[in-house]
Amino acid sequence: MRLRIPERQAHVPFGLLGGSPVAPVSRSLRTLSTGAVTAIIDLIDDGHGQTSVAAADHVKTHPGLDRACVVHDGHMGEVTSTAERMIAAPVSTVRAALADYEEVRPRILTSQFTDYRVESGGHGAGTRAHWKLAATKKRVRDCLVEVAEQGDGSLVERDANSSMVTTWTVEPVDAGGSRVRATTTWNGAGGIGGFFERTFAPKGLARIYEEVLANLDGVVHG
Secondary structure, eight states, X not given: OEEEOOSXXXXXXXXXXXXXXXXXXXXXXXXXXXXXXXXXXXXXXXXXXXXXXXXXXXXXXXHHHHXXXXXXXXXXXXXXXXXXXXXXXOHHHHHHHHHBTTTHHHHHOOTTEEEEEEEXXXXXXTOEEEEEEXXXXXXXXXXXXXXXXXXXXXXXEEEXXXXXXXXXXXXXXXXXXXXXXXXXXXXXXXXXXXXXHHHHHXXXXXXXXXXXXXXXXXXXXX
């Protein structure tokens, strides 16, 4: 992906963006038009990013972004988000808690998860569960997840309604503790919408799962 910058533009100091999550996007933002930068900042939804549909709508309607054309091959790419936490508990204890979709899972999910229910199973592989995930205020995913277990003990949650897959990995660390990692992947959009999705969505989703892992830590030690 590369940015074509219009000939007539305002050179905006990078410091104008302050501590906004938009800052890491690209050094090319230093030469975007003032209107384009404003439109990009408007895309951020409370630090969690924005949907690709909303990003595309902004590009269509905002003159600044119309002039700063984004060139993309149009193909979808895999997006990955990862959250990690060290928990002072044995691997077996942490894995057992993660695999308990009946009692533990509803206790550790954050407010972004709603309409949670177990449709079949309830413990580890073979479980089928439903929830809605509000990744942003304007985007809610309706997830119907099927759980499988890998040879290394990782739990894999595949959403039947989308390409989203979340893998929970628990590894031993020194002093009998555990490193817990939640890795979520999905097929992102193409074009300008995909650019914003790949830039902001992983960090927003990681923040959600960091809270889930913090709650898991509390339940394990509760």
